Amino acid sequence: MVVVCRLGSIWQICSSTSETEIDSLILSEMTEIFSYTACRQLSQMFLAIIFFHSSEYILAVASHGKSSVTLESLLISKNYLLAMIFSLLEYFVEISSFPAMKEYQWVSNLGLALVVSGELIRKMAIITAGRAFTHLIKICKEEHHKLITHGVYGFVRHPGYAGFFIWSVGTQIMLCNPISTIAFAIVVWRFFANRIPYEEFFLGQFFGSQYEEYAWRTPSGVPFVKWRPKRA
C-alpha cells in the first residue's frame, strides 16, 4: 500500500520534473520505503524482546516474591546475547546487501503472529503453574510443590518451553532471517531436548506414578521430543 501511494505521488511529480531529478526522487523514495521496513521490523523485535524479559521478571516476582528473585529471572544469558547479536548482524548484512529479502510482508507477519502466540502460551504456562514454575529446575521437592495438570498443562507437558521455542523462532521469521531461523530452531530445540528428560526425572521422583500417568497421556509440546519417564 505504501509503495503504491508513493509511486502514485512520484507519477504526479514526473510530469513537471527532469529525468535526473526523477531518478534521484525514485532513489530517495525507495530508500524511505526500505527504511520503513527496517524500522518496523526492528522496532517489533526490540518491543518483543523488552516485553518478553520484563514480563518474565515481573511474573517471577509475583509468584515467588521479590526477595527470592534475582536478575537471572530476566533470562539473559551470555549465549542468548550472542545469538541475538548474531541475528541482528545477519539482519543488517542482508538488508544492506539484499534489501528485497526483507520485503516479504507475509513472512514477517507470520513471524509476528508466532511471537505473539509463543509469548501467550508461555505466559499462560507461568500463570497456571504459579509457584511450581521456577526458572531453575527443582531437584528437591518442596512442600508446596503440586503437580500441575490443568489448563495449558492439560494439552502439553511443557507449555513454557513450547512457548519459548515458538517465540524465539518467530523473532527470526519476523526479521526474515533465514540463517538465524534455522540456527535458533536447532539450538533451542537441542536445549529443550536435553532439559526435558532431566526435569522429568525429578518430576518422576517427586510425584511417582501420578507423574508417569500424566506424562503418558500428555505430549511434550516441543516438536519431536518424545521422551517420557519409564513406566514402572
Ligand SMILES: C[S@@+](CC[C@H](N)C(=O)[O-])C[C@H]1O[C@@H](n2cnc3c(N)ncnc32)[C@H](O)[C@@H]1O
Ligand atoms: C522453567 S519451569 C518449566 C515448566 C514446564 N517444563 C513448562 O515448560 O511449562 C521448570 C520447573 O517447573 C516444574 N514443573 C514442570 N512441570 C511441572 C508440572 N506439570 N507440575 C508441577 N511442576 C512442574 C519443574 O519441577 C521445574 O522446577
